[in-house]
Amino acid sequence: MKNTALTMTHEALGAKMAPFAGYKMPISYEGVTVEHETVRNGLGVFDVSHMGEFLIEGPNALDLIQKVTSNDASKLTIGKAQYSCLPNETGGIVDDLIVYRVKEETYLLVVNASNIQKDWDHISKYNETIHAGMKDISENYSLLAIQGPKAVEAMQALTSVDLAEIKFYNFVVADFAGIEHVIISATGYTGSGGFEIYCKNTEVKQVWDKVMEAGADFGIKPIGLAARDTLRLEMGYCLYGNDITDETSPLEAGLGWITKFTKDFVNSEALAKEKERGPSRKLVGFALDDRGIPRQGYDIVDGHGKTIGIVTSGTMSPSLGKGIGLGYVPTVFSEVGSKIKIQIRKNAIPATVVKLPFYKG
Amino acid sequence: MKIPADLKYTKDHEWVRIDGDIATVGITDFAQGELGDIVYVEVETVDETMDKDEVFGSVEAVKTVSDLFLPLSGEIIEFNEGLEDEPEKVNTDPYGDGWMVKIKISDASEIDSLLGDVDYKALIGA
Numbered sequence: 001m002k003n004t005a006l007t008m009t010h011e012a013l014g015a016k017m018a019p020f021a022g023y024k025m026p027i028s029y030e031g032v033t034v035e036h037e038t039v040r041n042g043l044g045v046f047d048v049s050h051m052g053e054f055l056i057e058g059p060n061a062l063d064l065i066q067k068v069t070s071n072d073a074s075k076l077t078i079g080k081a082q083y084s085c086l087p088n089e090t091g092g093i094v095d096d097l098i099v100y101r102v103k104e105e106t107y108l109l110v111v112n113a114s115n116i117q118k119d120w121d122h123i124s125k126y127n128e129t130i131h132a133g134m135k136d137i138s139e140n141y142s143l144l145a146i147q148g149p150k151a152v153e154a155m156q157a158l159t160s161v162d163l164a165e166i167k168f169y170n171f172v173v174a175d176f177a178g179i180e181h182v183i184i185s186a187t188g189y190t191g192s193g194g195f196e197i198y199c200k201n202t203e204v205k206q207v208w209d210k211v212m213e214a215g216a217d218f219g220i221k222p223i224g225l226a227a228r229d230t231l232r233l234e235m236g237y238c239l240y241g242n243d244i245t246d247e248t249s250p251l252e253a254g255l256g257w258i259t260k261f262t263k264d265f266v267n268s269e270a271l272a273k274e275k276e277r278g279p280s281r282k283l284v285g286f287a288l289d290d291r292g293i294p295r296q297g298y299d300i301v302d303g304h305g306k307t308i309g310i311v312t313s314g315t316m317s318p319s320l321g322k323g324i325g326l327g328y329v330p331t332v333f334s335e336v337g338s339k340i341k342i343q344i345r346k347n348a349i350p351a352t353v354v355k356l357p358f359y360k361g
Numbered sequence: 362m363k364i365p366a367d368l369k370y371t372k373d374h375e376w377v378r379i380d381g382d383i384a385t386v387g388i389t390d391f392a393q394g395e396l397g398d399i400v401y402v403e404v405e406t407v408d409e410t411m412d413k414d415e416v417f418g419s420v421e422a423v424k425t426v427s428d429l430f431l432p433l434s435g436e437i438i439e440f441n442e443g444l445e446d447e448p449e450k451v452n453t454d455p456y457g458d459g460w461m462v463k464i465k466i467s468d469a470s471e472i473d474s475l476l477g478d479v480d481y482k483a484l485i486g487a
Contacts, residue, residue, distance in 0.1 A: 016394075016397075028397060031397060031398050031452075032397050032398050032423045032424060033398045033423060226397065226423070226424050229424075230423060291401065292421075293400065293421045293426065295425075295426060315423060315424070316400045316421070316423050318423070345419070
């Protein structure tokens with residue numbers, strides 16, 4: 001089991017720790033509901049240093065990224081980031097990721113912790129003929145997510161750049177919390193605004209301490225992975241391993257917007273055909289009409305009790321106060337307003353397909 | 362973590378308070394901590410007579426769901442209606458206002474099979 005550079009800090013704060021993707025990670029500190037609401041209404045900080053980071057460099061960097069990712073990275077200028085995915089050769093998804101253009105010929109790929117090796121092997125396979133520079137810096141870099149509506153105001157004291165000027169999915173490399181050359185990225189997985197901060201493991205304790213100090217007047221709290229999951233699910237953001245996998249296509253997962261057929265990429269021909277005929281099933285968001293909480297793996301059934309799909313993520317939504325989830329259903333059931341049922345143990349609970357995000361701020 | 366000495370316990374992390382032939386049942390401080398924020402307690406077995414170890418309900422927390430197992434055979438005579446509006450009582454007062462059901466015990470000899478506080482502490486490594 002690996003630790004992040006902050007594992008001892010979390011333990012000292014009394015966090016409930018659990019293994020996640022090979023790392024000992026904080027699941028919650030005070031309770032998932034309180035932590036969730038802290039991010040929605042104030043300010044929270046997450047240690048998500050388990051995430052993987054690859055540098056792709058050199059004159060062939062863009063070619064490699066264009067080949068392995070589904071979004072169009074040629075649109076990225078320096079200082080811009082892009083959500084994307086790595087399609088596999090059989091119609092599914094190797095991983096989802098964020099691509100940052102750091103310099104003219106330097107890109108940073110941020111991938112899921114549980115997929116670091118798989119992604120590296122997959123990208124390396126295509127790099128055999130493209131010959132870009134590849135470096136896995138996951139073990140040396142830490143990542144803090146500072147999220148919530150008070151993030152800009154609370155963190156401004158820690159940097160010389162004007163945080164309010166960094167637009168969504170833009171980033172700067174600047175001073176932060178007394179450390180030079182930190183990536184300050186206006187990204188996140190919560191839907192409540194804020195920043196993600198990339199720095200070296202040796203620097204992250206200082207950054208964490210200064211963030212907690214600067215945030216104190218704004219009621220900052222450390223937030224665990226449990227609330228990270230309820231926050232992202234309220235936004236309808238996909239979680240790799242749940243909602244998207246090696247077996248789900250980006251089109252059926254609703255990721256058509258990051259699948260750009262203006263270029264050639266891994267499996268793009270087959271995906272273009274799938275787009276043309278329309279996927280036979282789709283990932284939808286649904287809310288329960290009656291009391292109940294959907295969970296990953298529960299069956300989705302029709303009015304006659306016939307299984308038509310499966311729940312891929314589910315929770316009680318702290319903001320909405322009802323059970324919400326994502327799941328795959330046949331396309332005929334995917335229209336907003338469609339009535340489905342979720343099989344929760346002995347009971348089939350009525351649910352309605354809703355427009356994402358669940359939480360609208 | 363509180364583990365009152367005057368209660369009996371099960372390996373499924375329920376506590377039992379015996380009062381004559383009536384047993385009051387809830388989940389332990391350890392169990393509520395492991396489950397996290399409890400959203401509701403579902404018990405649809407009131408008035409049913411069930412055997413020890415049968416599932417009599419479930420606890421839904423934000424992150425997970427857990428079955429409730431009957432610690433003693435008997436008739437479920439009451440559900441704690443207070444939990445309908447305030448399920449968080451299970452988190453804040455697991456041995457008091459967070460109680461879940463009352464059972465009319467049908468076989469008092471089963472009480473001997475329950476754990477004492479010392480054995481329960483050992484079970485959870487407290």
